[in-house]
Amino acid sequence: MTKMRVNPNRMELLKLKRRGDVAKRGHKLLKDKFDELLKEFIARISANRKLRAEVESRLIGAYGLLAIARAEAGKANLTQALLTGAPVELLEASERRVMSVRVPEFELGEVPEPGGYSLATMPAVLDGALEALAEVVPMMVDLAQREKAIELLAGEIERTRRRVNALEYVLMPSINETVKDIQMKLDEAERGNLTRLMKVKDIIAAQEAAGER
Amino acid sequence: MAKIAIVGDSTSVAGFRPLGFATFPVERAEDARGLWRELSGGAYGVVFVTEPVYSALEDLIVEVLDQPVPAVTIIPGAGSPGGVGGARINRAIERALGTSMLIREEEE
Secondary structure (H helix, E strand, O other): OOOOOOOOOHHHHHHHHHHHHHHHHHHHHHHHHHHHHHHHHHHHHHHHHHHHHHHHHHHHHHHHHHHHHHHHHOHHHHHHHOOOOOOOOOEEEEEEEEOOEEEEEEEEOOOOOOOOOOOOOOOHHHHHHHHHHHHHHHHHHHHHHHHHHHHHHHHHHHHHHHHHHHHHHHHHHHHHHHHHHHHHHHHHHHHHHHHHHHHHHHHHHHHHHHHHO | OEEEEEEEOHHHHHHHHHHOOEEEEOOOHHHHHHHHHHHOOOOEEEEEEEHHHHHHHHHHHHHOOOOOOOEEEEEOOOOOOOOHHHHHHHHHHHHHHOOOHHHHHHHO
16 A cells, blocks of 8 residues: 655654544444445335336336227327327425435326317227326336436445545555554654664763773 | 426327326437437426437436436337336446346345
8 A cells, every 4th residue: 555755753643643533433434324325225226126117017008008099099180189288297396315315206296187189089998098197107206206316326325435445445554554654763763762872871981981090 | 396208209208298298209219319408407307218218318318317306217118128227227226336246136
């Protein structure tokens, strides 16, 4: 691991040790967040898979009914019949926070009753098709909300993992190594100092002995 | 309040118009690119796209991936096999866990 370029003195040692403590605390917090995010994420996955399968099969069923209706009434007639109705504000969108991730929440309002087309010219199967679609709509909105939450959580998990790993495998080892290095250098300086003192003491003692003689 | 949009071939989307959706029938999936600015502008809380449209718009959709709205959701269109939506979620799982091993274990 790369050492940091710092002056090997006590001031830096103290600073680095403090930084190391903060990094350790941050790492623990982030790791906890990561675990919790993962728990949340995994709980959502399997439920979502079932819901998606159900929505897809129901939609395909409804398309089948629509295809029959088109065959019976003719494409132009059907297109005209389905022109009734205008876009309405169906959704109440709000946000919720899951582990500091903003996920959307959708509340589906009243879906308008399909109709307004001529019952005389349109086959009965069209009613069935639209009814089937109207039944899927709440599930589709639910699916949209869940999938969005899964995607947002996935992004957050990825980011958190990067941070955890950066702390664990880059920053913390590098701090630890630098701390050890500074300590070693300080010890070495201390020993050097001690030997020098002993040597000086010996020289002085020798000089004094020579003076006395 | 927000609206729901649905983009796809006319056969797939027409049925949703009587139900109050904003429908955007496109003849070719690429035509939907021109609609994207309106769709992602914030008026729509949920945007449903059919599989061919998703394939054509994927690079644009990825940009709003980290925003809460719009929630872009893939639905099978009339005549498309399905499964693209599931594959996208699997990619999200892979992105989060770094592996898709867990999914396979679950399915067994």
